[in-house]
Amino acid sequence: LVTGTTDVDYWVRHVRETVRFADGLRALETAGVSRFLELGPDGVLTAMAAASLTGDAVTAALLRKGRPEEPTALVALARLHVTGANVDWAALFAGCAVRTVGLPTYAFQHRRYWPTVPAAVTGDLGAAGLHAADHPLLTAALELSDDDGLLFTSRLSRQSHPWLADHVVRGDVLLPGTAFLELAVRAGDEAGCDRVEELTLAAPLVLPEHGGVRLQLRVGAADENGRRAFTVASRPEDADGGPWDQHASGILGTGAAPVAFDASVWPPAGAQAVDLSGLYEGMADGGYAYGPVFRGLRAAWRRGDEVFAEVALPAGTEGTGYGLHPALLDAALHVTAVNGMPHGVVPFSWEEVSLHASGASAVRVRVTRTGEESVAVAVTDSEGLPVASIGSLVLRAASAADARASAGDALFRVDWVPVEPVEPVVGSFVEVGSLAEVPVEVPPVVVVRSVAGGGVHE
Structure with a gap:
């Protein structure tokens, strides 16, 4: 006191x-x-x-x-x-039946106990006459009865595949072009083809903020050389019928091309280190706002028309089930921005693509410029073993109009067009009465009227 x-x-x-x-x-x-x-x-x-x-x-x-x-x-x-x-x-607490319990000396570890179900698992597919496609982007597969073609189906959304929300182009969440390639590779595995001969993107696939899209990948019958045509199409899941939007088409074949890239010596002799600071900020200014999953470019070197890079998926990114994770390959292509190409170009067409090993989470890449808009890509793992080869890839800037067309609102939208003030019309015209209304003995009547200052004068 x-x-x-x-x-x-x-x-x-x-x-x-x-x-x-x-x-x-x-x-x-x-x-x-x-x-x-x-x-x-x-x-x-x-x-x-x-x-x-x-x-x-x-x-x-x-x-x-x-x-x-x-x-x-x-x-x-x-x-x-x-x-x-x-x-x-x-x-x-003297005289009470209590005891003290020591707390851990480390920070509390937060664990989430809600079950996480893989997006591709949706129940008994066999009951619907389907079988599992065994791929994170594809749910079910079906052999077509009219030929030896195949049909793959799936549902994609920002909720079922959260990492896709990190791929934002001009304000829209788009399925990356590398994901279409991943779909084609998986379809080729099922169809007995180990090479994507051609893949051309026709329109981007926009993932809505709420809900999802239904996806179909159709592989045609094999020709005499074992080549198969394929298409990828989608439709909003809440669409009541209506057409499907085709996003990609191509050819699957056989005869995987080797990777002519020796990454055992790293960085390559004679290559100069490239400063990557500000790369993703510059891409964002151009409309390509990539999130953490797609910012996997770690280091880069340049030697003439060749650019070499180290690319890795961020820690915690789920990569199980992918041949070559689309975000990993997409990040590898960002190195083209330091080889004379503009920031933020996206894949348009692929040729002669082969996957040699699956499941890589970190890779070494060589990107060789072969034209104004084209490159060749070789990918190895951290030990220099081949992962993938791309004979030719054409890159182009994405168009906001293409994204709107894919979303189905390219032809119908509300717009406000201001009307300029209209000046008073000054002029004259001649009104000729109908001869059928005039007696024969009376000559035709001609009335001349003029318009000026808002009035009519005869």
């Missing part, structure tokens, strides 16, 4: 003179007091103290009117304890 607060004179002065409650609390705060406990039948002074103090002092009331005494007192003591006060808990 503060000295002098127990004599009669103190309390007489307390009643007759100014109390200076706030000044007293601030003096204690200045002296280093950081915790205030009110001992009384209610918490009125606790609220007043909290309003009077200027720092981070802790206030608590041991009792409160209308509340059970024991829980209220325990809450007050606990509040003081967690803010550093030394509470004698052993004395408090």
Whole structure:
């Protein structure tokens, strides 16, 4: 207790003179007091103290009117304890059957216990006459009865495949061109083809903010050389019938091409390091706002028309089930921005693509410029073993109009066209009456009228 607060004179002065409650609390705060406990039948002074103090002092009331005494007192003591006060808990719980339990000395580990079901698992496909496609972007496969063709189906959305939301082009979330290539490679595996001879993108596939799209990949019958045509189409899942939008088409074949790229010496001899700072900021300024999953370019070197790069998926990215993860290959193509091509170009057409190994999460890449808009790409793993080869890839800038067309609103949209003020029309015209209405003996009547200043004059 503060000295002098127990004599009669103190309390007489307390009643007759100014109390200076706030000044007293601030003096204690200045002296280093950081915790205030009110001992009384209610918490009125606790609220007043909290309003009077200027720092981070802790206030608590041991009792409160209308509340059970024991829980209220325990809450007050606990509040003081967690803010550093030394509470004698052993004395408090003396005679009670309680014991203390030590807390971990490391930070709490947060674990999510909700089950995560793979997007491709949707129940008993066999009951519907289908079989699982065993790929994250494809759910089911079906052998067509009229020939030896194949049909793959799936449903894609930002919710079922969250990583796709990181691929934003001119304000729209698009399925990356590398994902179409991944679909073609998987279809080729099922059809006995180990090479994508051709793949051309016709229109982007826009993923809506809510809901998803139905996807179909159709592989035709093999010709005499074992080549198969394929198409990729989609339709909004809430569409009541209507046409399907075709996004890609191509040819599958056999005879995988080798990877002519020795990545065992790294970085390659004679290559100069490239500064990648500001790369993705520049791409975002051009309308290509890529999220973390697609920002996998780690380092780059340049040697003439060749650019070499290290690319890796961010930690925690789920890559199971992919041949070559679309985000990994897409990030590898970003290195074209340092080889004379504009920022933010996207794949348009592919030729002579072969996948040699699957499941890579980090790769080494060589991109060789072969034309104004084309490159050749060789991909190996971190040990220099072949992963993929691309004979020719044509890159072009994405068009916002193409995205709108894919979304189905290219022909129908609301627009406001301002009308310019119209000047008064000044001129004249001749009105000739119908001869059928004029008697034969009366000559034809000609009436001349002029328009000026808003009036009509005959």
